[in-house]
Amino acid sequence: xxxxxxxxxxxxxxxxxxxxxxxxxxxxxSARVHHGxxxxxxxxxxxxxxxxxxxxxxxxxxxxxxxxxxxHDVIExxxxxxxxxxxxxxxxxxxxxxxxxxxxxxxxxxxQARQAESIRKMLLAMADDIRVILIKLAxxxxxxxxxxxxxKESKKRQxxxxxxxxxxxxxxxxxxxxxxxxxxxxxxxxxxxxxxxxIERRVSQDRVERENYIETVNDKIREEMEKAGLKCExxxxxxxxxxxxxxxxxxxxNFEDIYDIIAFRIILGTKYQCYEALGHLHDLxxxxxxxxxxxxxxxKPNMYQSLHTTVIGPKGQRIEIQIRTQEMDxxxxxxxxxxxxxxxDRRMDEDITQRFAWIQNLIENQESFNDPDEFLENxxxxxxxxxxxxxxxxxEIKTLPKGATPVDFAYMIxxxxxxxxxxxxxxxxxxxxxxxxxxxxxxxxxTQQNHNPSKDWLGxxxxxKARSRIRxxxxxxxxxxxxxxxxxxxxxxxxxxxxxxxxxxRSDEMAGVVEQFGFKSVDDxxxxxxxxxxxxxxxxxxxxxxxxxxxxxxxxxxSWLMSRITGRKRPRKPKTGVKVKxxxxxxxxxxxxxxxxxxxxITGYITRGHGVTVHQAGCxxxxxxxxxxxxxxxxxxxxxxTFPVKILILSHDRVGLLADLAANISKNGANxxxxxxxxxxxxxxxxxxxxxxxxxQHLDKVLAxxxxxxxxxxxxxxxT
Ligand code: MN
Numbered sequence: 001x002x003x004x005x006x007x008x009x010x011x012x013x014x015x016x017x018x019x020x021x022x023x024x025x026x027x028x029x030s031a032r033v034h035h036g037x038x039x040x041x042x043x044x045x046x047x048x049x050x051x052x053x054x055x056x057x058x059x060x061x062x063x064x065x066x067x068x069x070x071x072h073d074v075i076e077x078x079x080x081x082x083x084x085x086x087x088x089x090x091x092x093x094x095x096x097x098x099x100x101x102x103x104x105x106x107x108x109x110x111x112q113a114r115q116a117e118s119i120r121k122m123l124l125a126m127a128d129d130i131r132v133i134l135i136k137l138a139x140x141x142x143x144x145x146x147x148x149x150x151x152k153e154s155k156k157r158q159x160x161x162x163x164x165x166x167x168x169x170x171x172x173x174x175x176x177x178x179x180x181x182x183x184x185x186x187x188x189x190x191x192x193x194x195x196x197x198x199i200e201r202r203v204s205q206d207r208v209e210r211e212n213y214i215e216t217v218n219d220k221i222r223e224e225m226e227k228a229g230l231k232c233e234x235x236x237x238x239x240x241x242x243x244x245x246x247x248x249x250x251x252x253x254n255f256e257d258i259y260d261i262i263a264f265r266i267i268l269g270t271k272y273q274c275y276e277a278l279g280h281l282h283d284l285x286x287x288x289x290x291x292x293x294x295x296x297x298x299x300k301p302n303m304y305q306s307l308h309t310t311v312i313g314p315k316g317q318r319i320e321i322q323i324r325t326q327e328m329d330x331x332x333x334x335x336x337x338x339x340x341x342x343x344x345d346r347r348m349d350e351d352i353t354q355r356f357a358w359i360q361n362l363i364e365n366q367e368s369f370n371d372p373d374e375f376l377e378n379x380x381x382x383x384x385x386x387x388x389x390x391x392x393x394x395x396e397i398k399t400l401p402k403g404a405t406p407v408d409f410a411y412m413i414x415x416x417x418x419x420x421x422x423x424x425x426x427x428x429x430x431x432x433x434x435x436x437x438x439x440x441x442x443x444x445x446x447t448q449q450n451h452n453p454s455k456d457w458l459g460x461x462x463x464x465k466a467r468s469r470i471r472x473x474x475x476x477x478x479x480x481x482x483x484x485x486x487x488x489x490x491x492x493x494x495x496x497x498x499x500x501x502x503x504x505x506r507s508d509e510m511a512g513v514v515e516q517f518g519f520k521s522v523d524d525x526x527x528x529x530x531x532x533x534x535x536x537x538x539x540x541x542x543x544x545x546x547x548x549x550x551x552x553x554x555x556x557x558x559s560w561l562m563s564r565i566t567g568r569k570r571p572r573k574p575k576t577g578v579k580v581k582x583x584x585x586x587x588x589x590x591x592x593x594x595x596x597x598x599x600x601x602i603t604g605y606i607t608r609g610h611g612v613t614v615h616q617a618g619c620x621x622x623x624x625x626x627x628x629x630x631x632x633x634x635x636x637x638x639x640x641x642t643f644p645v646k647i648l649i650l651s652h653d654r655v656g657l658l659a660d661l662a663a664n665i666s667k668n669g670a671n672x673x674x675x676x677x678x679x680x681x682x683x684x685x686x687x688x689x690x691x692x693x694x695x696x697q698h699l700d701k702v703l704a705x706x707x708x709x710x711x712x713x714x715x716x717x718x719x720t
Pocket of ligand 1: 048072073139
């Protein structure tokens with residue numbers, strides 16, 4: 001049984017300067033609060049945190065990890081509070097303890113193997129400190145070692161399956177192979193006791209023979225290395241049972257057919273000796289080409305380094321050999337944790353981001369990896385997740401980009417759910433639709449039939465799907481609106497000409513007219529009328545060709561529009577500087593009231609028969625518009641294009657004032673289109689200029705220059 005002194009000895013052995021006081025205090029506290037609790041094994045509960053802490057100290061982790069290991073169950077299982085932990089042991093220990101507690105609360109149910117990868121990522125994402133994961137793994141190791149004390153068979157199986165699906169792969173990804181192997185073997189034993197027993201029996205059956213074989217190979221390798229003047233350590237051992245089982249299952253082999261169940265390891269002094277040793281081995285025994293892997297030249301993403309080769313050894317048996325240095329062996333044993341031990345002068349209160357500095361370094365130096373994509377995939381995604389993992393109400397995991405909202409989640413479930421979403425509950429509480437989802441959240445969407453998406457959602461959704469679905473809806477909406485506006489306009493116009501538009505709409509003649517205008521459907525024609533690209537009168541003329549240009553001045557069509565209708569040549573797109581989202585050639589005009597400039601936020605207003613008028617978003621006239629006729633527009637101007645804007649300049653009167661102003665304005669690339677100055681009382685001059693500028697930035701530059709002119713007191717943009 002592990003005692004606290006074993007743990008402290010282990011820590012001091014690794015780092016004589018370690019501050020073991022915190023570990024001592026954590027032990028005393030843990031012993032006090034767990035007092036009287038008993039494990040299923042009948043032992044005092046305290047044995048569990050002690051074992052966990054010992055594993056962590058053995059992995060050469062810092063005192064914070066070890067103390068947190070001793071305290072990892074106190075929040076969940078005792079009356080101890082987070083405040084107490086913070087006060088007594090500091091925020092780092094608390095962070096680790098509450099991290100482990102949080103992970104412990106997740107339950108993955110059963111039959112979720114297909115979600116295993118998401119769950120693994122989620123665990124890594126939730127543990128924003130790698131130490132949380134290491135403590136959780138140590139906890140799981142000890143729980144697996146004592147799993148036999150569980151009475152319920154189903155519980156044992158469930159825990160084993162979860163270990164096999166989730167925790168063993170995490171240990172493997174972090175490069176802690178001893179943990180991976182142990183977790184796999186114990187899970188295998190509980191999940192497939194017959195298979196496990198069979199392999200165990202077979203391995204021990206001809207144990208003597210095998211052990212002799214191992215001895216022979218060991219001696220031969222040592223002899224060969226000595227001959228070459230290489231100092232080394234050689235070990236031969238059985239592969240772990242689960243990997244033997246996997247090999248049998250995957251390749252459909254019998255136990256007798258598996259030769260390389262023994263693996264040898266050679267530890268040398270330097271990297272070059274490793275390659276040298278490999279050369280001698282390949283000279284001694286014939287290598288199987290495809291089985292050679294150089295993880296020294298190409299380390300695994302988790303930093304694992306080694307040469308792997310399989311050769312035809314004595315008696316024609318295939319043997320697997322790993323060759324590496326002492327240092328590489330240390331990394332292979334504790335993986336990522338090897339980099340997380342004591343470092344000289346390491347401060348306890350280091351920022352979490354700094355704790356990951358070494359990973360950052362690796363990312364920056366990724367050219368040293370032959371497959372940077374794979375590397376980034378493994379390290380960055382896992383430890384700096386830019387994804388969040390949330391649950392549906394029935395426990396399914398969904399992966400979303402960081403910053404995603406309930407609306408993104410709703411669209412991910414189904415487009416219908418997205419568009420009819422009126423609210424969301426996260427962990428059973430109502431949240432705003434723009435709430436930022438957190439990993440581990442349980443999300444439930446409240447929907448209402450016939451509810452529609454809102455344009456505002458575009459301001460906060462993060463996923464492509466949500467964005468494009470919302471846009472699509474708005475576009476359809478816009479079109480529907482212009483169709484009905486177009487229809488209304490036609491009805492009016494047709495009535496004037498004593499025609500029944502509703503009736504004609506269904507006639508074959510109308511179909512012909514639609515085609516003549518070059519549209520695919522009546523709706524397209526109506527929409528185009530609604531947008532002001534085609535006038536109702538032009539349509540009337542198709543039905544009453546005689547009655548030409550009779551009634552109103554509406555015949556004065558822009559020439560580009562006429563040429564389009566007669567179909568002689570494609571009209572040039574009118575140059576307007578603004579684009580209606582989703583539509584290419586709509587007639588655009590600017591509101592004279594507010595004179596928008598590129599850079600201003602703008603909005604469009606569908607007029608009756610004159611296309612779209614563009615206003616500044618905050619323009620009083622725009623605010624008064626019927627919201628049904630409002631349409632999204634965006635700037636789409638060419639660099640050289642200029643736009644009119646009015647400015648007001650106040651100054652004291654003096655000789656040469658106007659000349660100075662004009663010189664400054666033109667020096668800054670703006671044209672004066674109109675100017676008007678008046679002298680007021682108090683010797684002040686009020687000047688109004690209309691300038692042609694490129695955009696708001698340009699205007700700001702001009703105004704700044706004007707303000708520097710002598711005696712100018714004020715210069716600003718004004719509305720007309
Ligand atoms: Mn525990």
